[in-house]
Amino acid sequence: GEFWQDVPLAPPDSIFKLTAAYNTDSYPKKVNLGVGAYRDNDGKPWVLPVVKKATEKLLSDPLYNHEYLPITGLPEFTSAAAKLILGPDSSAIADGRVASAQTISGTGACHLAALFLIKFYGFNGPKHVFLSNPTWVNHHALFKNVGITPVEYPYYDPHTFGLDLQGFKTALENAPPRSVILMHPCAHNPTGVDPTREQWKELAEVIIAKHHYAFFDCAYQGFASGDLDNDAWAVRYFVEKKVPMLVCQSFAKNAGLYGERVGALHIISPGQDTAHRVKSQLSVLQRSEISTPPMHGAKLMALILNDKELFEEWKRDIKTMAHRIISMREELYRLLTEGFETPGSWDHITRQIGMFSFTGLNAAQSQAMNDKAHVYMTTNGRISMAGLNTSNVRYVAESVDKAVR
Ligand code: PLP
Numbered sequence: 001g002e003f004w005q006d007v008p009l010a011p012p013d014s015i016f017k018l019t020a021a022y023n024t025d026s027y028p029k030k031v032n033l034g035v036g037a038y039r040d041n042d043g044k045p046w047v048l049p050v051v052k053k054a055t056e057k058l059l060s061d062p063l064y065n066h067e068y069l070p071i072t073g074l075p076e077f078t079s080a081a082a083k084l085i086l087g088p089d090s091s092a093i094a095d096g097r098v099a100s101a102q103t104i105s106g107t108g109a110c111h112l113a114a115l116f117l118i119k120f121y122g123f124n125g126p127k128h129v130f131l132s133n134p135t136w137v138n139h140h141a142l143f144k145n146v147g148i149t150p151v152e153y154p155y156y157d158p159h160t161f162g163l164d165l166q167g168f169k170t171a172l173e174n175a176p177p178r179s180v181i182l183m184h185p186c187a188h189n190p191t192g193v194d195p196t197r198e199q200w201k202e203l204a205e206v207i208i209a210k211h212h213y214a215f216f217d218c219a220y221q222g223f224a225s226g227d228l229d230n231d232a233w234a235v236r237y238f239v240e241k242k243v244p245m246l247v248c249q250s251f252a253k254n255a256g257l258y259g260e261r262v263g264a265l266h267i268i269s270p271g272q273d274t275a276h277r278v279k280s281q282l283s284v285l286q287r288s289e290i291s292t293p294p295m296h297g298a299k300l301m302a303l304i305l306n307d308k309e310l311f312e313e314w315k316r317d318i319k320t321m322a323h324r325i326i327s328m329r330e331e332l333y334r335l336l337t338e339g340f341e342t343p344g345s346w347d348h349i350t351r352q353i354g355m356f357s358f359t360g361l362n363a364a365q366s367q368a369m370n371d372k373a374h375v376y377m378t379t380n381g382r383i384s385m386a387g388l389n390t391s392n393v394r395y396v397a398e399s400v401d402k403a404v405r
Contacts, residue, residue, distance in 0.1 A: 041324065043391075051256060068291075077102060081301070098266050101265050105250050106249065108263055121180065153175075169202065175212065178210075182215040184216075193352055197233060201237070214238050
């Protein structure tokens, strides 16, 4: 007989499907609000000027080569990356309690973390990870792949378009002690809804009382507010409060290095000796999964993070992206309220933060945006703010207005 006859056809990835539909659409005013990548005001991909500069510097080095990196990655990259997320004065770093590994961007960091947890975390009963409802859909699949079952906690409140703090806290209280809780430290995907600092403090209190494990997936540091330190606040607060935790870090969005796959996993341990053993096991897992991580993007980021001038320039580039997105939020809000006087309340558009916004449009309205207005968005009502620009924001607002009336 033939092989693979019983393999069922998988549906195409919904985001990639949306982009394909957009690409074949000939309507001149078409807009793609599905894409999870930054676009400049002309709707084009943006190579950060600092990345251009670092690339020239890197490639002009006559000794540049294509050798393998060490198994856990480029040390100048992982140590600078740890400092970036945990803070330059982090006591965890000073005490040698951080075990870091370079990973295949944020996705690879989540995968390596999940693999480490299934192997070494003393799960209290069933092997569960608690994910926000909703979350980045890939979280579900990547945990299932390693044998960890996702369980959802309430997060988004569709009535306020904001955080369901009480539901979140109650779920943390009802979860078995020592549960693994995945959280987005800033720019929550897909809702754009983040806890405030006061709310993070309340959440930390329950997490500490229940001895839960904090799994931070940080894909948007700096991209949310425009300030790297501000966006790392929750992570640093949890470290300070000695919550057992790990952080997954991506440089896809904040450095525009999507396809270069630059990321890191940092596991914080109670002591240096434990960190040393954790790192040794990360090395073993990494070896069997990918052997060694990719080099080019890590070298670029190491240059940028370790050079004072380049680092300052990167911070300016981050502000350029974050502020363009924030200004698009303000403009969309202004057009929906003063402009078209669209029914409903829209202040969540400016309250939400980061790449995405949950507009509150229902499935039928979202579908109408796709079919009638040629504005491509997912049917959960999520739009990518990066897809908006000064040339299309009015058309998008007008289309929203028509869809909800
Ligand atoms: N985690 C979250 C919440 C994300 O939104 C993304 C990207 O969309 C990622 C992780 C991983 O992205 P990458 O693997 O490109 O770094």
